[in-house]
Amino acid sequence: MAETAKELNGWQIIVKDKRGNIISDDRRRSRNRRETERVYLQRESDALMFGRGDSVIMKDAATKSYSVYLIHEIRLNTLNNIVEIWAFSYLRWFELKPLLYYARFEPQLVAEGHPDDYYKDKFINEIDRGELYITAELSEIWLKDFLGVAHMLGEEQWADQTVEKVTDRDFFVRYMCEPTGENFVPFDMQKERRLMSDSEPKEYEERLKRLSVPRPAGHRKSPHRPYKGSRAAYVEDVKIDTESDNTSAQESNDEENEAPYRARKSNTRRRAEISDHDTSSELSSLSSDAYDDARETAELDQREEQTKSDTDEKERSTSNASSSEEAEIISAYEISDNEDKKIYLGEHESSSPSATESEVEESSIDDEEVPLAKINNKRAGKSETSKRKSRKTESKLINGSRSSTASGSLARKFTKRNVVRAKKKYTPFSKRFSSVDDIPDLTELAEFNQSTNDIDVAALENKLRAPKTHEVVETIFSKIKKQLYSSHDKEEIVKSGNFQDFLPARESEFASIYLSIYSAIESGSATTVYIAGTPGVGKTLTVKEVVKELQRSSDQKELPVFQFVEINGLKMVKPTDSYEALWNKIMGERLTWGAAMESLEFYFNKVPRNKKRPVVVLLDELDALVNKTQDIMYNFFNWTTYENAKLIVIAVANTMDLPERQLGNKVSSRIGFTRIMFTGYTFEELKQIIEFRLKGLNNSFFYEDTKTGSAYMINPDEETNEAELPSHIKKVQLRMTDDAIEIASRKVASVSGDARRALKVCKRAAELAEQHYMNKHGYSYQGKAVSQDDLEDEEDANDEDGVQTVHISHIMKALNETINTHSTKFISRLSFTGKLFLYALLKLMQKSGLQEQQLGDIVDEIRLLIEMNAKNKFVEEISRVLFHRGSEVTPEQLRIISWDFIINQLVDAGILIKQSMKNENISCVKLNISSEDVKKALEQDESLKGL
Ligand SMILES: Nc1ncnc2c1ncn2[C@@H]1O[C@H](COP(=O)(O)OP(=O)(O)O)[C@@H](O)[C@H]1O
Ligand SMILES: [Mg+2]
Known part of the structure; x- marks a missing residue:
């Protein structure tokens, strides 16, 4: 990640389209956002480049070594960072636990019950240090830690003695496991890379998680089949798998289909094999998502077994290899996208010696019943060279049933369905039902239960995402700057329970907004709240706090579940995008704006109240959304007048009379709003806000390394014994004087009462104080050099020893600077x-x-x-x-x-x-x-x- 442009220094962002052509910035903007783009980062000095699917080596302060990551996604221009890099972590050899490792790969050895050290020593002696183990643990990585791009070799290449390998640069992967070093699953790097580049990041992430999260054993429906094999048997299995993998990788263009299945299959085997050593206690913590997945897999297993026994006879006469191929082709069908299709199977296979796998798959595209014989005719003319392939189709195919978890990347294959889906984009919701009675209960839809979904995913993600601490050099001023002016502040604020504590000076506004919306949600009625006030007076903040509070109530079942949509006029490219955004949020589908508007009209007007949830829409920066021709404001407000609407609009604007000017007096009085005016903050209120933001920071103590100027805050409860400190560590107190805060509040209050501005001034003052301080002590500071000014030196003289102060002079200077230079x-x-x-x-x-x-x-x-x-x-x-x-x-x-x-x-x-x-x-x-x-x-x- 690069938080600032500076961190990107020396790196260039390159965006390519699907075909690998570089897209220029201008073209990017004009392109359809949904179109796939590939983002790469290129080092300017040596043109070294990496992107999604590449593996990178990063410095790791925690292990004092390096870690290797598989780049998952490079996001551009997200809210806080210029570039965000997300990656899956590999475990390196020393992150594995020898006992778990052997439990998986040499169970007998573990059964022999040697002392722990025995396994440890053995492990250290024989483990291949170039082998990595991929996990589904996603973390954010920082460009500043970048060491190089890892070369991932194929397994054969790795085994090949003639290929020269560079330690700490060349690696290989055969297994995936959990971040804890448990539950190894075979992992085919080459294939996964291809899969990765063919799917959306989210899709692929889901896939990896699915692969690595174990299935609960209790949910297997199939009778427990004792696993006959030891490790040898397993290895054989794996061999076969990989072997046929390789062939299919060359021969089939659609081997993705089998992948999820096969991986899970091996997972099953693994489970059966080591279940004795595996307490499976972690299973209880699995999310329901994983459970469903598991149930599904269990079904697949069962079917697999049936098939197996059906074909046992045949199997015996064919080679081992072909039987595993057969399993593959079954799985290909199992997961293919055919909800209710039946494929007729049976005698015809032998009569189709020229069938290729890909053609069989093609047949599954059709949504109708397709006798395979038909397909055979189709391909009768085609020549076929490989005997092997023909054998594949001899397998018995069974009725497909679509597994929802296996959708995602696979769905794209089935063009016909996509056309239907694409068409939908233009068909308004209203046109899809012949009568109102046909409308299903929309509260049952998955999209409607976003919040519950979110929680499940979050739980899973938390499980997989270990906290990563990234050491940044901080000075004593870093925290103060961050706290005063950051986009994350709101979260911090909310943590302190009582709202008077987190929303100083806006208690009454909070209360009136809260009450209007609360009662509307509770009664399922519609309403409009109109909020006006100049910039920086806490409008957005207050509304968001209200919504959070309401969401908390609804989580506790005190209020009905509602949907919250935020539309910010300044963030919309076109005002009409707000229709698309709202509809997308309500129903989870993308429509053109015209269709979206029509759908919304229908939704709010016609869909019966009991079939939908309340929707709370925040129309922020309404001034920017107002436009003459499309009447955005009119529509949003008008919807709230429908009896069935269940819509709550919170409109936030800079001026009080925007509705009257835009809609005319008549319309605005018909709609009738609750109007709330936010006035500028008084100086006392600004003071309160600044002090509140500095709570826990002002007058706090830091340990500072006098060599570098880096510092860390001392926990107030921490017992400190200064006598024991090393000589270069100094205890320093940070202070922003009351006078400084007072003058900042007064100055800003006299002009605009803008809290944003007041905080900005203070932050800038802290920055100036920091710069001065760093300069004075000769610490290297990455900012530009500041001119020395005598004012500050004078003030410095007054400083008590060991106290670092943000003075009035800093505030004054900041005030002068922050007048709107533009x-x-x-x-x-x-x-x-x-x-x-x-x-x-x-x-x-x-x-x-x-x-x-x-x-x-x-x-x-x-x-x-x-x-x-x-x-x-x-x-x-x-x-x-x-x-x-x-x-x-x-x-x-x-x-x-x-x-x-x-x-x-x-x-x-x-x-x-x-x-x-x-x-x-x-x-x-x-x-x-x-x-x-x-x-x-x-x-x-x-x-x-x-x-
Ligand atoms: N009462 C308050 N308490 C704490 N911080 C506030 C308060 N009012 C405004 N702020 C801060 O001032 C900044 C501007 O507030 P915001 O709600 O975005 O203003 P508006 O939407 O009215 O332009 C935000 O960083 C916000 O956190
Ligand atoms: Mg705002």
């Missing part, structure tokens, strides 16, 4: 008329003390300015342009129309907000950024000097 720049580049307009607006605001000003008044003010400053050369210039030859200024000539262009320009740049009225004169404008910022920008301006 807007300031924009203003400085405006034409003189534009600046004049803003200048007049500011003057008026000062005079009247009101934020909103009517256009007419502003124009009057401008006229006044022009008259009073007739001698100013810039004023002269515009008078000439506006009034021709500098004639007398008349109000008519300075019509508001002339300012349209400038006003629009300012509105587009986000500096102004304009409310249009029929009569332009009384249309209002107000600043969308703090007046402080505007003032600063104008003060520096040459052309306005002297006005």
